[in-house]
Amino acid sequence: MMWREVVCGLGGAVFLALAGCSGESAVRPGSSAGVMTGASSSEPSVPRVRFRLAADGLPMDGRWKSTPIVADVNRDGAIDVAAHPRLGTGPRVWLANGKGGWIDSSQGLTMERSCGGGLAFADINNDGKLDLAVADHCSGVWVYLGDGQGRWPVATEKLTPDLARAKETPGGADPTALQGAEALAVGDVNGDGFQDMVVSSSDQGGFTVYLGDGSGRNWKERKGSGLPNGETPEPGDIYFGGFAFDMKLVDVNRDGRLDLVASYITGPRVWWGDGGGRFEDHSQGLIKTTYGGIYARIATADVDNDGRLDLVVGNAINGVEVYLQNADGSWRGPIDPMPELKGGAQAVALCDLDGDGNVDVIIGGGMTGTAGQGQDPWGLFVRFGDGKGGWASRPGTNLPAVGMEVVWGIACADVNGDGRPDVVVSSGGVMGKSSVPGVGPTGQAGRVVVREEVDSKRLGAAPQWPVYPHVQVWINDGGSR
Numbered sequence: 001m002m003w004r005e006v007v008c009g010l011g012g013a014v015f016l017a018l019a020g021c022s023g024e025s026a027v028r029p030g031s032s033a034g035v036m037t038g039a040s041s042s043e044p045s046v047p048r049v050r051f052r053l054a055a056d057g058l059p060m061d062g063r064w065k066s067t068p069i070v071a072d073v074n075r076d077g078a079i080d081v082a083a084h085p086r087l088g089t090g091p092r093v094w095l096a097n098g099k100g101g102w103i104d105s106s107q108g109l110t111m112e113r114s115c116g117g118g119l120a121f122a123d124i125n126n127d128g129k130l131d132l133a134v135a136d137h138c139s140g141v142w143v144y145l146g147d148g149q150g151r152w153p154v155a156t157e158k159l160t161p162d163l164a165r166a167k168e169t170p171g172g173a174d175p176t177a178l179q180g181a182e183a184l185a186v187g188d189v190n191g192d193g194f195q196d197m198v199v200s201s202s203d204q205g206g207f208t209v210y211l212g213d214g215s216g217r218n219w220k221e222r223k224g225s226g227l228p229n230g231e232t233p234e235p236g237d238i239y240f241g242g243f244a245f246d247m248k249l250v251d252v253n254r255d256g257r258l259d260l261v262a263s264y265i266t267g268p269r270v271w272w273g274d275g276g277g278r279f280e281d282h283s284q285g286l287i288k289t290t291y292g293g294i295y296a297r298i299a300t301a302d303v304d305n306d307g308r309l310d311l312v313v314g315n316a317i318n319g320v321e322v323y324l325q326n327a328d329g330s331w332r333g334p335i336d337p338m339p340e341l342k343g344g345a346q347a348v349a350l351c352d353l354d355g356d357g358n359v360d361v362i363i364g365g366g367m368t369g370t371a372g373q374g375q376d377p378w379g380l381f382v383r384f385g386d387g388k389g390g391w392a393s394r395p396g397t398n399l400p401a402v403g404m405e406v407v408w409g410i411a412c413a414d415v416n417g418d419g420r421p422d423v424v425v426s427s428g429g430v431m432g433k434s435s436v437p438g439v440g441p442t443g444q445a446g447r448v449v450v451r452e453e454v455d456s457k458r459l460g461a462a463p464q465w466p467v468y469p470h471v472q473v474w475i476n477d478g479g480s481r
Contacts, residue, residue: 049353049382050478051398051423054415055469056101058094062470063087063428065116065137067246067297067347067409070424073105073121073130074149079415080105083426083471084134086116091134094471095150100416105150111139116408117202118183118246124195125155125216135181137202140164143216155216161201161208162221163230177240178205178230187249187258190222190277198227198249198260205230206241207260209277226279227260227271239265239292246297252309253282253329261311263295268313268323270331285331286311286323294318297409301350301359305387312361314345320363324389337361337383337391343368346378351412351421353476358387362423364407378404380425380474396478399423404468405430420476428470 058081066084073080078096085092090111094102115137124131129148135141141159144152164178180202189196194214200207206229209222228234229241242265252259257275259282262268267287271279289295296314303310308325315321319341321334338345343366353360363381379401383391408426415422 047354048478049384049394049397049476051474051476053468054100054473054475055471056099057097057103058469058471058473059092060467060469061428063116063406063408064426064470065408065428066091066119066426068411068424068426068471069119069121070411070413070415071121071130073146077417079413081424081471081473082119082121082132083409084116084119084136085114086137086429088114088116090114091119091132091144093132093150093152096415106152107150108152108154109144110154111136111142113138115139115180115202117181118185120184120186122186122195124186124212124214126194126214131155131216133184133186133197135184135199137180137182140179140181141184141197141199141210145216156219159210159219161205161230163205174204177201177203182243182245183247183262185247185249185260189249189258189273189275191257191275196222196277198247200244200247200262201230201241202243204240204242206233207244207262211277222277225277226281228264242266242292244269245295248298248300250300250309252300252325254308261298261300263298263313265292265295267295268298268311268321270311272329282329283331284329285326285333287321287334296346297348299348299350299361303350303359303385303387304389305358312348312350314348314363314365316344316346318344319365320345320348320361320383322361322389335389335391337385338363338381338393341365341367341381343377347407347410347425349410349412349423353382353421354384355420356387358385360384361391362410362412364404364410364425364427367401377402378407378427380404380407380410380423398478399474400468405470415473416475418477422476423474425472425474426470427468427472 063086064083065086068083070079080095082093090109092106095105097103117135117137119134121130129146131146132144139158143156145155160179164175182200182202184199186195186197194212196212197210207227209225210219211222233241244262244264247262249258257273259273260271267289269283272282273279294316298313300309310325311323313321323331323333345363345365347364349362350359361383366378380399382397405427406429411424412421
């Protein structure tokens with residue numbers, strides 16, 4: 001089985017051919033023109049960070065095309081895990097079994113065919129129990145109401161924007177391209193006490209804001225949200241709003257209202273919320289690409305300890321980009337914490353792994369790319385922050401720098417309750433890459449990078465590489481605080 005996903009390279013960039021892959025090495029300052037880099041040396045007094053794999057009961061196969069999410073679903077004090085697969089039958093939830101493993105507890109989480117996408121835990125119907133909202137790349141938005149014990153009756157299925165059902169669309173947009181959903185974020189964006197959803201389309205259609213009524217079953221599309229969409233795309237956007245691969249609802253400007261941060265089709269973007277379900281673009285200083293679709297997961301944290309949230313985003317060609325927020329809400333960067341990551345980055349997560357008070361970044365990406373070989377040397381990497389915007393590597397994390405299939409998403413959580421953040425990973429599928437002539441979203445000639453996800457079983461596994469589960473928990477047990 002095979003699927004195609006088109007992403008467009010900057011300036012005709014093409015992924016490098018697969019070569020060998022070394023373990024983690026020190027960050028070397030210097031990168032492409034116009035890009036800042038950060039580097040710092042690690043302090044010997046900082047506790048060691050070392051991981052061990054814990055995946056008992058988690059799937060060995062599948063393509064878990066989502067960022068895993070974690071929460072205590074059944075309120076037993078242990079962390080549970082959920083992920084959403086491509087070419088599957090719906091999302092899955094695994095409850096911690098109290099013995100360092102997990103048990104599948106996904107009753108009711110069914111779709112005829114799932115295509116991957118974002119998901120979120122939230123108490124959507126205000127009953128004190130966590131529910132599950134899912135964006136599916138093929139069939140739109142689904143909402144499942146949890147009973148607190150691991151059962152999930154469906155409340156909403158195949159929710160799509162009004163434009164997807166219109167007989168005529170503005171500018172010739174394709175209604176079928178508006179039916180899927182790529183990512184979502186859940187939060188109360190209009191201040192009525194009910195959970196709402198912001199959803200990005202999988203192909204065309206941009207963003208849709210759905211206002212909830214506290215039932216989990218009824219959703220009202222918020223017109224005039226200020227976000228780009230199929231009805232009101234940005235000037236020159238031939239994708240009629242396009243898509244965002246990942247998004248977060250967070251209070252970026254510290255005004256008590258939820259804002260939207262997204263890895264949009266043309267680059268990382270920020271929209272400030274007004275508390276009434278409307279958003280305004282505040283992305284000054286963030287890169288806007290000539291071509292679209294190379295940005296992947298995005299994360300937020302105060303990287304430089306100035307009290308303001310900063311952005312870290314994965315770039316499928318250039319690796320990781322860090323943007324620091326200025327006092328006026330504008331942005332400066334990018335800073336590249338790992339210039340030697342030549343195969344691009346798909347997944348990023350932020351947390352303080354070593355307890356020094358500074359945010360660290362966990363990266364899922366490749367040291368080198370491939371060209372027609374069908375397999376990628378994907379791995380997991382850590383760059384430790386110095387709290388000033390600088391980054392360093394340290395040996396001995398025990399994370400695989402090579403041998404993994406595509407790393408779709410990473411989450412941080414204290415899984416085993418020892419006070420140290422652990423790392424949860426979703427993966428699966430391998431990518432071959434090739435380039436073909438194409439046209440950018442604003443009409444300029446360029447080269448379109450075609451990323452093919454291929455069935456790894458058909459290709460066969462490289463014998464020298466360990467076989468890793470496709471949903472993984474890496475326990476951080478490298479030292480005491």
